[in-house]
Amino acid sequence: MANTYEKERQLQDGIGSRVEHDLPGVEVLAVELSNPDRFVVYVDHPEGVDHALCVRVTDTLRVYLREYTIDVSSPGTERPLRKPQHFAAALGRKVSLRTREPLDGRSKFKGELEDVRDDALTLAIDGAHVEIPYETIVRGNLIDER
Secondary structure, eight states, rough: OOHHHHHHHHHHHHHHHHHHHHTTTOOEEEEEEEEETTEEEEETTTOOOOHHHHHHHHHHHHGGGTHHHOEEEEEOOOBBBOSSSHHTTTTTTTEEEEEEEEEEEEEEEEEEEEEEOOSEEEEEEEEEEEEEEGGGGEEEEOOOOO
């Protein structure tokens, strides 16, 4: 049986393809399982995310309603970061990350996003520079600094 993060990636692939094809301009930022039969889809659109857009996304995902309860949300202030381009847009900002397996004894990281490359990113954490390959990241979010 797939673990939570593998299931989220599978859902992300299917949901992202369907929504982005059926609703031009909508980007699926992340899909997160809140429990085994409920997930949250974080979407963004150049003109913003309103209730009507969330309804359209839900309608596009009707096939999933047989198995899941679906919540559709805007990215909010702690915007999900999953793809290299998401991280590139957050360069210089504080982020929190979780990795699938521990790197140097830890799997949770908070720091300033210092560098973004094709295969990895670098966080500045307490004066240290920590390189984290994208393939190990299962969750990433901006940290709201307000």
